[in-house]
Amino acid sequence: MVYLNKNYCKPPIRFLVTFFLAFILVITWQFSAVGQFSLDTNGNSNDLHPLEVIRYGSLEVTWVKFPLDDRELFQIAAPTVIDRSNLESDRLPVEMRAKNIEALLWLTTSRIRGDVVTKIFRPEIANQKPKTSAQVITSTLNNRPVVQIQYDRDLRPLTIATVTPADVNFYSQNPEQIAREWQKSLQQKISEVEYLYSSKVIRHRLKEAIAILAGVFVTSVVLVLIYWLLGRRLVKLQMKYEAEVKALKSATAKMQTEVSNDDVEFEATATEETNDPDLFTVRASLEKRLRTYKSWRWILVWLIILTWYIGTYGITTRLPILMRWSKAVASHPLQFLAIWFLITLLLEISKTFIQRSINAWKHNPYLSFGESQRKSLRLTTIATALKGFMTFVSFSIGIVLTLALFNISAGSILAGGAVIGLAISFGTQSLVKDVVNGCLILLEDRFAVGDVIIINGMDGFVEEFNLRLTQLRNPEGQLITIPNSAIAEVRNLTRLWSRVDFTIEVAYENDPDKVLEILELVAQEMYHSPQWQDKIPDSPEILGIDSLSHTGMLIRVWIKTAPLQQWLVGREYRLRVRRAFAQHKIVIGRPQWITYNASLDGNASHNLFLG
Structure with a gap:
């Protein structure tokens, strides 16, 4: 049985938790944040009004929203307030006036709502109470039209809003007409609240909410189960892929x-x-x-x-x-x-x-x-x-x-x-240089893991390479770590193909043609050998006599090999050449010298010895 790896569970869990927290943050975010400084050229940094306020010259206008569903009811106006940090007692900003009206509407909604728990679980008790319908009325208070809500004829009505001169100036209507329009909007909303908070409707909507929650839960369980099954299958495929x-x-x-x-x-x-x-x-x-x-x-x-x-x-x-x-x-x-x-x-x-x-x-x-x-x-x-x-x-x-x-x-x-x-x-300048140079090395393909290279006079096998550094293992087994920013010149000894640069000096008494023929014969035998064909892709080149010196004739041979095979091929070729030279009595080059002998009587003589 294959169990789901924990590493496959952590990313989606973190993803879901992050989105849940962000979702809650977005929902609960109620106020706009100002993340910049005022650029007011007059130097008045307090001439900032809320985004929901619209300024029309000497008037500021905003919407009054019903607190139950945050829907717009009607607009109210107030004189423009320039400096909101220093308010006068008789100058109330329009947004504060709207908040006061909304608070009174929330109070009204709370009174209509009553005891929700009783309406849900004990509707017979809630139905025994006398039913009263709230009425929105208009009246005059201090010689100004007002909009009020009447719960009971024996109780004093609750004043919700007063029609001000700023409202009259904004609507360009008489105050009584404005009050009647507000009354109509409020009455429609109050009737809707009474309907929604009735025992029958609230119980029905609670059942619908429970059904929605159950549907969400069941759907989530099914999706999570499918996600888990796909995860198990993904683990199996991943294990198979990792095996490859x-x-x-x-x-x-x-x-x-x-x-x-x-x-x-x-x-x-x-x-x-x-x-x-x-x-x-x-x-x-x-x-x-x-x-x-x-x-x-x-x-x-x-x-x-x-x-x-x-x-x-x-x-x-x-x-x-x-x-x-x-x-x-x-x-x-x-x-x-x-x-x-x-x-x-x-x-x-x-x-x-x-x-x-x-x-x-x-x-x-x-x-x-x-x-x-x-x-x-x-x-x-x-x-x-x-x-x-x-x-x-x-x-x-x-x-x-x-x-x-x-x-x-x-x-x-x-x-x-x-x-x-x-x-x-x-x-972190050096780190940035390392990463940039590492990217360039990667894109230009100067070397890779498995190559044998020479960097700054240090040679070795590339054991590790990343964007930060390069690690070499030299022939003595030492691990050399080189920051990529320090790499200026690279000599790659195994890129695409390699070469055996074979040189040998033979004595002057040997026949040069015979020596070249032996070297060619040994090279061709090795080239056509099934054991070495895959390591020597091209026919070896006998370049001939490269130089003449007092030690002998220097002969050079080039053997092109597969990457990393030049040392193996070179050792085998040297061994075969040594055996062939011994069989054909080819003498290896050696230094030549001259010895001078002087007699005691002053008669000088010299003998030339050639070794």
Whole structure:
């Protein structure tokens, strides 16, 4: 039985928790944040009015909203207030007047609502109480028309709003007509509240809300179950894919140790297996299925989020006590979800496009095993870097759009982030240089893991390479770590192909033609040997006599080999040449010298000895 790996559970859990917290933040965000400084040239920084206030010269106008569902009722006006930080006692800003009216309307709603628990669970007791209908009336108070709500004829009515001269100036109507329009709007809303809070309606809507919640729960359970099943299948495919990658890495490690282990047949076998079309087809099929399952899991996460959003909005529209938040749920949270859905969709599409492009470039049946591995590793690193860059860009765009949704100036935050980033960059200049140079090395393909290179006079086998540093293992087994910023010149000894530069000095008494013929014979025998054919792709070149000196004739031979095979081929060729020279009595070059002898009587003589 295959159990779901915890690593596959953590990302979606973090994703859901993050979205839940952000969803709550968006719903509870009631006030606009000002994230920038006033640019008032007159120096009056207090001449700022709320966004919901509209200024018409000497008048400021805003909407009065019914607190039950946050719907607009009517507009009220007040004289313009320039400095809201220093209010006069007789100058009330229009937004504060609207808040006072809304508070009285909420008081009215609370009185009509009564004991909701009794209406739900004990409707017979609630129905025994005398039914009274609130009436919205108009009257005159202090010689000004007012709108009042009458609960009972024996009780004093509650004054809701007064028609002021500013309202008359704004509506351009007589005060009584304005009061009647307000009365009509309020009466319609009061009747709606009484209907919604009746025992029968509230019990019916509670059942609908419970049904919606149950539907959301069942749908979520089904989606989570499908998500879990896809996760199990994804784990199986991932294990199978990792087994293929592990086998490929094992083959690579075996090829790298071939130099010391003298494994003759591995290179051809590995090349054949690596470039096997069936093997590439299997790998491509596994990668495609992995991407498909991951895409479906991404869709399921968004379906779960959408299910809970629709359920939350449906419950807030059905229960009267939650209606005041229904408009908030339908505005900012929906925009928030739309932003991040499009951002993650763009990210998924870009990652899929990058992966498919990389896979198309990877497969080349005409490349050797080492070159195929080299290209695969390089493209994999490039793909990882591109995906990371796309993730950074996408999330940056999402954060900027989210800040704009909250009415927060993204420019101020980005400017602050730029200052912080500049300060950090000064402290991490060497790290930035390392990463930039590492990217250039990767793109230009100067070297890769498995190459033998010489950097700054240090040679060794490339054991580790990343965007930060390069690690070499020299012939003595020492691990050399070199920052990428310190790499200026690289000599790659194993790129595409290698070469044995064989030189030997022979004595002058040897026949040069015979020596060249022996070297050619030994080279051709080795070239045509089945044991060495895969390591020597081209016929060896006998360049001839390269120089003449007092020690003898220097003869040079070039043998082109597969990468990493020059040392193995060179050792074998030297051994065969030594045996051939011994068989044909070829004398190796040796130094020549002259000895001078002087007699005691002063008669000088000298003898020339040639060794």
